[in-house]
Amino acid sequence: MIHKEVDLSRDIERVKQIPIIATLLDVVCQTTGMGFAAVARVTEERWIACIVRDEIQFGLVPGGELQVESTVCNEIRAHHQAVIIDHVQESDVYTNHHTPLQYGFQSYISFPIILKNGEFFGTLCAIDPNPAQLNNSKITGMFSLFADLISFHLQQVELLEQSHDTVQNLSQQLTNSQDENRQYQPISNHNLQEPLRKLRIFSEMLIDATEKTDIDQARNLALKINSNAQKVSMMIKALSGFSVLDDEEAFFEQVNLNKIIADVCTRLSPQLKAKNVTLQVDELPLVNGIPLQLEQLFYHLVNNAVTFSNKNATPVVTISCSTLPHSPLNDALRAGKQSGFVEIQIKDNGVGIEKSQLEKIFDIFSQGPYNKALAGGGVGLAYCRKIIRNHSGLIKAQSEFGKGATFTVILPAI
Known part of the structure; x- marks a missing residue:
C-alpha cells in the first residue's frame, strides 16, 4: 500500500506540471456552463483531485479525496466508457443513483484518461447542481479530445523525467571512453532537446487553440505533440539499449x-x-x-x-x-x-x-x-x-x- 501511495503522489505531481490543464478546465466550464471541473487520479482504492476549477463551492481542492466507491469515476474505471448526464432527475439510470444523491448535482460529464500503454489513469470530469445540455457532438468531442491531450502531456512529462535520468546515467557511463564522452553534450543539448523544444512550442499553440475552442486545430496540434513524444520515447529507448551494452554480468x-x-x-x-x-x-x-x-x-x-x-x-x-x-x-x-x-x-x-x-x-x-x-x-x-x-x-x-x-x-x- 505504501508503494501505491508514493506512485499516486508522483502521478499527481506530473499533472500539476502540465500548465495547459488549467486552461482546459476553464474551457470546459465556459463551454458547458458547469461550475466544477477537475482531473482526478482514480484507482481501485482512491479518488484524488489533481487539479480543480470550483465556482460552485463544491469544496474539493487539489489533493482532496472522495471515497472512491461513492463516485461515478469508479464505474468509469471499470468499463472505460464516458458517462454523460444532462439531467439526473430525468435519467432512468441515474435518478436514484447514490452518487448524485450524495453530492447533490444534476448534470455530470466524465471521460476516461487512458495512458499510451493502455492503462487507466483517471478522469476529466465536470459537475453542476443544475441541468446542462451535454449530449451534443461539440461537447462530447471536446471532452474526448481534452482527455487525449491530458494523456499526451502526461506522457510528455514522463518522457522529460526519463530523458533527464537517462542522460545523467549515460554521462556517467560515457566517462569510460573519451570518444563516447565527447558525444554526451550534443545528445543532451541537441538530440533530445530538439523534439522537446517542439513539444513546448506545440503545447503553447495548443493552449491558444483550446482557448479559441478551435477543436480541429487542437486535434492537429495534438497529433504533432504525440509524434514528437514518440520520437523522444524512441530516443530514450535507444539510449537505454546503449547503456545495457555496459552490462558487467554479460559473460564471454x-x-x-x-x-x-x-x-x-x-x-x-x-x-x-x-x-x-x-x-x-x-x-x-x-x-x-x-x-x-x-x-x-x-x-x-x-x-x-x-x-x-x-x-x-x-x-x-x-x-x-x-x-x-x-x-x-x-x-x-x-x-x-x-x-x-x-x-x-x-x-x-x-x-x-x-x-x-x-x-x-x-x-x-x-x-x-x-x-x-x-x-x-x-x-x-x-x-x-x-x-x-x-x-x-x-x-x-x-x-x-x-x-x-x-x-x-x-x-x-x-
Whole structure:
C-alpha cells in the first residue's frame, strides 16, 4: 500500500506540471456552463483531485479525496466508457443513483484518461447542481479530445523525467571512453532537446487553440505533440539499449559466427526478400564473445547494407573473412593471450557514405544528410562500435558516395 501511495503522489505531481490543464478546465466550464471541473487520479482504492476549477463551492481542492466507491469515476474505471448526464432527475439510470444523491448535482460529464500503454489513469470530469445540455457532438468531442491531450502531456512529462535520468546515467557511463564522452553534450543539448523544444512550442499553440475552442486545430496540434513524444520515447529507448551494452554480468563464450549470420538472415528475411538481396558469405571463424551482442553487431551492419541499397542496382552484400597475425593498428587493440586477429568485412553496393560523414557515422544519433528520411534513429553503428570495444576489437568504414560501403570488423582470434 505504501508503494501505491508514493506512485499516486508522483502521478499527481506530473499533472500539476502540465500548465495547459488549467486552461482546459476553464474551457470546459465556459463551454458547458458547469461550475466544477477537475482531473482526478482514480484507482481501485482512491479518488484524488489533481487539479480543480470550483465556482460552485463544491469544496474539493487539489489533493482532496472522495471515497472512491461513492463516485461515478469508479464505474468509469471499470468499463472505460464516458458517462454523460444532462439531467439526473430525468435519467432512468441515474435518478436514484447514490452518487448524485450524495453530492447533490444534476448534470455530470466524465471521460476516461487512458495512458499510451493502455492503462487507466483517471478522469476529466465536470459537475453542476443544475441541468446542462451535454449530449451534443461539440461537447462530447471536446471532452474526448481534452482527455487525449491530458494523456499526451502526461506522457510528455514522463518522457522529460526519463530523458533527464537517462542522460545523467549515460554521462556517467560515457566517462569510460573519451570518444563516447565527447558525444554526451550534443545528445543532451541537441538530440533530445530538439523534439522537446517542439513539444513546448506545440503545447503553447495548443493552449491558444483550446482557448479559441478551435477543436480541429487542437486535434492537429495534438497529433504533432504525440509524434514528437514518440520520437523522444524512441530516443530514450535507444539510449537505454546503449547503456545495457555496459552490462558487467554479460559473460564471454565460444561463438560460431556462421550461426550468428544465419540467425541475422532469418531476422532480416522479409527485407532481404523484398529487395531481392544477393548475400554472399565466406566461412566464418569461432570467436570468444557475448552471443547476443555479436548478433546485434552483425544485424545492424547487414541491415544498414540492405536499408541503404541502391535503387538502380540489385543489392549485393558480401561478408568475407581473413586472419591477421597482429593488429594492423599497433596498440589500438588491447594486448591479450590471443594468437592473432580475424578481420571480417561487410561490403555492399549501396548508396555509400559521404567522406565528410565517415568520422561521424559511429556517433549516437548520427544521420547523414542523405538518410534522414530513412528508417532508424542513427544508433545502430554506435551500438556496433560499443560492442566491438566490449570485445577488445576495432571497427572502421570505407566508402565513396554512390559506390557502396565496406565495414571492417577486427576481433581477437581464439
